[in-house]
Amino acid sequence: MSTTSDSAVRAYLDEHRAAFLDDLAEWLRIPSVSADPGRAADVRRSAEWLAGKLSATGFPTTEIWETPGAPAVFAEWPSGDPDAPTVLVYGHHDVQPAAREDGWHTDPFEPETIDGRLYARGAADDKGQVFFHTLGVRAHLAATGRSAPAVNLKLLIEGEEESGSPHFPALIAERAERLACDAVIVSDTGMWSKDTPTVCTGMRGLMDCQIDLYGPDQDIHSGSFGGAVPNPATEAARLAAALHDEDRRVAVPGFYDGVVELTDRERALFAELPFDESRWLRTAHSHAALGEAGHTTLERIWARPTAEVNGIGGGYQGPGGKTIVPSAAQLKLSFRLVAGQDADTLRKAVQEWVAARLPDGIRHEITFWGATRPCLTPLDHPALQSVVRAMGRAFGKKILFTREGGSGPAADLQDVLGAPVLFLGISIPSDGWHAPNEKVELDLLMKGVETAAYLWGDLADNWRSA
Known part of the structure; x- marks a missing residue:
């Protein structure tokens, strides 16, 4: 002993x-x-x-x-x-x-x-x-x-x-x-x-990437060509908007396959904590809580997988207007993973999801950075x-x-x-x-x-x- x-x-x-x-x-x-x-x-x-x-x-x-x-x-x-x-x-x-x-x-x-x-x-x-x-x-x-x-x-x-x-x-x-x-x-x-x-x-684990979208070979006039050719900035916005469904669940097919769900005991143990959501929101510098339907805030940040748009950009960003169809746009995404998810499998799922949603005339490249397992x-x-x-x-x-x-x-x-x-x-x-x-x-x-x-x-x- x-x-x-x-x-x-x-x-x-x-x-x-x-x-x-x-x-x-x-x-x-x-x-x-x-x-x-x-x-x-x-x-x-x-x-x-x-x-x-x-x-x-x-x-x-x-x-x-x-x-x-x-x-x-x-x-x-x-x-x-x-x-x-x-x-x-x-x-x-x-x-x-x-x-x-x-x-x-x-x-x-x-x-x-x-x-x-x-x-x-x-x-x-x-x-x-x-x-x-x-x-x-x-x-x-x-x-x-x-x-x-x-x-x-x-x-x-x-x-x-x-x-x-x-x-x-x-x-x-x-x-x-x-x-x-x-x-x-x-x-x-x-x-x-x-x-x-x-x-x-x-x-949780982590997987993140950058999606580069390419349309016209150069910025072109939005009056002469807009509405008649694919716009990479529009497609970046459409990808970002399609990332979640109406219940704020990640819409990438297969994303939740294998996820280890919370047990009733684990949910009860989370509920024992003296969580003050208004105080948490002040720490988060946010004005409201929002996330996957059917889960509490603590469950969302600890035990549920998520997808976030970390950045989106493309085209003219200077003062005033510049009426163009931009030649390129970018989207940065990160995914927090939970037990049961595999980063290699999810990389392939994200690649297939992006390719399936882009129209002809938009070329794309996806760069994944290192993944951390849950x-x-x-x-x-x-x-x-x-x-x-x-x-x-x-x-x-x-x-x-x-x-x-x-x-x-x-x-x-x-x-x-x-x-x-x-x-x-x-x-x-x-x-x-x-x-x-x-x-x-x-x-x-x-x-x-x-x-x-x-x-x-x-x-x-x-x-x-x-």
């Missing part, structure tokens, strides 16, 4: 909190902005700093994994128990760009604690949530008297997440044997609110239940469930490693990811540490993967 005493964990955290926060502040001072080529040395310095700190934590194996872009950090700590599950923690050490003139009240790379909040770029996204695992595993060991974690613990902390993870799929495919695990813990996520701790159980963990998965129990012990509250409407690299790990993805994060919406004055609530950060301290023992005691 790997039972962890709550009082022993909390005593350890109280004793080591100050040193932990000092170390985190040191890491946050490294401006590891992966999108800025001028910061490449800082991104590398961040990886080296983390590798050194993981070694000091006790991980017997720490390595910097090179990619064609920024380096990732890998660490491994075997449990010594041949029956123990193997868990891989994923996060990232790169951050978004930030400068004081963007509207920061403090220097984004000089951490400051104000009213129990630590302000710095990366405080929540994602250095703070990566770093809580270092103190969490030490508290786990101190409270259980173990010399190694109760699970086989691995960490993979990438350096290009804020740049779209361009080399991440290749990295995990190349290193799949080293990364082999029974479950993946993603600590690059958040909770519903400070007073409502939650666990995310799924993330991921979903069943509510009754034993590893997910361990996360919920550990979090419940730390927060002393019932843990509710959410999903994530956005997309991320978690599904790549699920697909390549064949392991369920579980989300463990303590960030809240007001933390301001990617925004000026990003911060993390220190009390919540310590709850993340405490959750991690309980989690490894709970997994070892309650789950033996086949």
Whole structure:
């Protein structure tokens, strides 16, 4: 058994909190902005700093994994128990760009604690949530008297997440044997609110494209030729208008094939959340909610596939009028995918849908960018239940469930490693990811540490993967 005493964990955290926060502040001072080529040395310095700190934590194996872009950090700590599950923690050490003139009240790379909040770029996204695992595993060991974690613990902390993870799929495919695990813990996520701790159980995938339409070989006079030749701008508008039916369902044939529908239990769990639609609309800077008929707002953004027109253009856009039939137009579309959908199948469906709707005289090209797969963990998965129990012990509250409407690299790990993805994060919406004055609530950060301290023992005691 790997039972962890709550009082022993909390005593350890109280004793080591100050040193932990000092170390985190040191890491946050490294401006590891992966999108800025001028910061490449800082991104590398961040990886080296983390590798050194993981070694000091006790991980017997720490390595910097090179990619064609920024380096990732890998660490491994075997449990010594041949029956123990193997868990891989994923996060990232790169951050978004930030400068004081963007509207920061403090220097984004000089951490400051104000009213129990630590302000710095990366405080929540994602250095703070990566770093809580270092103190969490030490508290786990101190409270259980173990010399190694109760699970086989691995960490993979990438350096290009804020740049779209361009080399991440290749990295995990190349290193799949080293990364082999029974479950993946993603600590690059958040909770519903400070007073409502939650666990995310799924993330949507993403597929996006640009459709270029070509008509006349040049812009032509709308009086002499308009109404008698096909207009690519008109056809772009017709495509956009045809993307949804009268119930706001995506009209591409086969789009919903295979979609994993919400269960009655999942709908009920969503309904337990204290959702205030008027407040949500203010956050969305929108004046009304609108979407697929028969579903709530939360269901639409978490559990339903969607299609959006991201941009549409063509022809004259300057001041005044210019009476032409334009020679070209463009349409940019994005599709959020849910469990059961396959991006390769949907690419073909979109291509066939576009081709079938365009008249003779309109040539077109479709460019698809990289796709991200959706991921979903069943509510009754034993590893997910361990996360919920550990979090419940730390927060002393019932843990509710959410999903994530956005997309991320978690599904790549699920697909390549064949392991369920579980989300463990303590960030809240007001933390301001990617925004000026990003911060993390220190009390919540310590709850993340405490959750991690309980989690490894709970997994070892309650789950033996086949």
